[in-house]
Amino acid sequence: MKSDTNLADSTPIPSISPSSNYLITNGLGNTKRSKRIATWMLFIVIIVVCSIYIDVTPYQLFVGLPEMGVLLKEMFPPDWSYLPTIWAPMLQTIKIAVAGTILGAIPAIPAALFSANNITPNKWLSLPIRTLLNLVRTVPDLLFAAIFVAVFGIGPFAGMLALLFFSFGIIAKLTYESLEAIDPGPLEAMTAVGANRIQIIVFGVIPQALPAFISYLLYTFEINIRAATVLGFVGAGGIGLLLNQSLGLFRYDRAATIIILTLAVVLIIDYTSTSIRRKLL
Amino acid sequence: MNNNNHLSSSSLTIRLRNLRKWMIALFILVIFIWSMLGLDYQGFQSTSKVVSLSILKGFMHPDWAYVYLPEGEDLLRELLETLVISILGTFVSAILCIPFAFWAAANMSRLRLFPGMGKFTLSVIRVFPEMIVAILFIKAVGPGSFAGVLALGVHSIGMLAKLFSETIEGIDPGPQEALIACGATRLQTIRFAVIPQVIPQFLSYSLYRFEINIRSATTLGLVGAGGIGTPLIFALQVRNWNRVGVILLGIVLLVVVTDFISSRLRRRII
Structure with a gap:
């Protein structure tokens, strides 16, 4: 009854908070509550110290937001006459993403097979490959791109290589996890009738893992198409180069056209890929 | 059969x-x-082999002197800045996405259209690559970590609010109905029936997003939005491979360590 009246007049909110209820029922509640308060305090202190450290304060946001408004105003109306010029780079962007994803997926298959514990019981083989995959996944795609641009020169090839490495890391990881979750029944049956390793993989493992693999391929492709649109910022080909140029020349109307086209392409590919993935699984 | x-x-x-x-x-x-x-395939130039070899050599002999320089602008400080950018970016988005999450959650409003609009808005935010967001913010507030924080903060809304709204949709409706039955207002229902149920999941998703953001934060500097990316792109431009090697090593270590800590925290929260 008491909590009912509290709810009605709404002022003494803390008295009916779940933590205080907990306090009554449980003797340990007190320490737990103070621990929770301490955690939140620590968290707030961290945030404040961080914002002072890099000089990011709400005041700056207040000053910066009108600038953002000016920028957006200059972007409209977008320069639609620029559209024919950006078709070719847009296609190149898609090509980079496709080639990078598929070329990354091919080496991912053996890597996944070798790092799945139920297919390769040999720890000395699976552990180094897993470590390599973990290392590859810590490096963001744009960093790969920046490095490959330095090695192979400016152009889409560097971007494709960057996405190749990136896709390899993701697809191999996701695939070996789903490989470890496959039904062991068929594999045991095939071992019992004397199939060799390759036969087991071809007839027992691949049919079970293929839908998941293709789904991961598409998922990585979705990530890669987003990545490919910005690869040009570091000189790795695609539409990003033009976007960077138009922003550098203060042609915000052109930049807006590029951004809108990018969004449209990404949305269409996302939608298609997601609906295919839903059918697959 | x-x-x-x-x-x-x-x-x-x-x-x-x-x-x-x-x-x-x-x-x-x-x-x-x-x-x-x-x-x-202009990539296969004759210089590629020489360059690759020198890169390998650079990675084998990282520029250890760069790790700590007394006058500043060293690896440790840049890594700390990267970390701070991603912490603040995650914090900003975790706060900004709460209204979006309630907007997009289907069980928080009686209208069918309203959450649908929210979901659409979120997917539009999600398709914006964060580099583009970063570049726009750099144009608006100038280059530096502030642009990076804003870019991460705004870009992460798309994913975080989607996950949050799915959490809200999955809560047990019992407490909410009980509160409504005894005459609680809408805000009270949210405060005492919804929020206690979703907080652990919110925190866990925010930490997960933090893990993603720390990777993004390392690249933000490539376009001038602060963090370790800026010295990396300078080192790449002057082909100082020893320095590139030590910076990459630092990035990998930072990502591995934060991933480890964050996943431990997430396991404790849930």
């Missing part, structure tokens, strides 16, 4: 499924060939 009948019908579906599989494989092959034809 009629075994024979079952077999024949299933063999037909298997044959159909096989046909479809081959069609899909062919389709992928055609797309792949198309994509490979368009890329020019």
Whole structure:
């Protein structure tokens, strides 16, 4: 009854908070509550110290937001006459993403097979490959791109290589996890009738893992198409180069056209890929 | 169950499924060939081998002196700045996405259209690559970590609010109904019935997003939005491979350590 009246007049909110209820029922509640308060305090202190450290304060946001408004105003109306010029780079962007994803997926298959514990019981083989995959996944795609641009020169090839490495890391990881979750029944049956390793993989493992693999391929492709649109910022080909140029020349109307086209392409590919993935699984 | 009948019908579906599989494989092959034809392979220049070798040499002998310089602008400080950018970016988005999450959650409003609009807004935010967001913020507030924080903060809303709204949709409606039955206002219902149920999941998703953001924060500097990316791109431009090596090593270590801590925290929260 008491909590009912509290709810009605709404002022003494803390008295009916779940933590205080907990306090009554449980003797340990007190320490737990103070621990929770301490955690939140620590968290707030961290945030404040961080914002002072890099000089990011709400005041700056207040000053910066009108600038953002000016920028957006200059972007409209977008320069639609620029559209024919950006078709070719847009296609190149898609090509980079496709080639990078598929070329990354091919080496991912053996890597996944070798790092799945139920297919390769040999720890000395699976552990180094897993470590390599973990290392590859810590490096963001744009960093790969920046490095490959330095090695192979400016152009889409560097971007494709960057996405190749990136896709390899993701697809191999996701695939070996789903490989470890496959039904062991068929594999045991095939071992019992004397199939060799390759036969087991071809007839027992691949049919079970293929839908998941293709789904991961598409998922990585979705990530890669987003990545490919910005690869040009570091000189790795695609539409990003033009976007960077138009922003550098203060042609915000052109930049807006590029951004809108990018969004449209990404949305269409996302939608298609997601609906295919839903059918697959 | 009629075994024979079952077999024949299933063999037909298997044959159909096989046909479809081959069609899909062919389709992928055609797309792949198309994509490979368009890329020019100027990459295989004669210098590539020399450059690759010098990179390898640089990675083998990282520029350890860069780790700590007394006058500043060293690896540790840049890594700390990267970390701070991603912490603040995650914090900003975790706060900004709460209204979006309630907007997009289907069980928080009686209208069908309203959450649908929220979901659409979120997917539009999600398709914006964060580099583009970063570049726009750099144009608006100038280069530096502030642009990076804003970019991460705004970009992460798309994913975080989606996950949050799914959490809200999955809560137990019991407490909420009980509170409404005894006359609680809408805000009170949210405060005492919804929030206590979703907080652990919110925190866990925020930490997960933090893990993603720390990777993004390392690249933000490539376009001038603060963090370790800026010295990296300078080192790449002057081909100082020893420095590139030590910076990459620092990035990998930072990501591995934060991933480890964050996943431990997430396990404790849930």
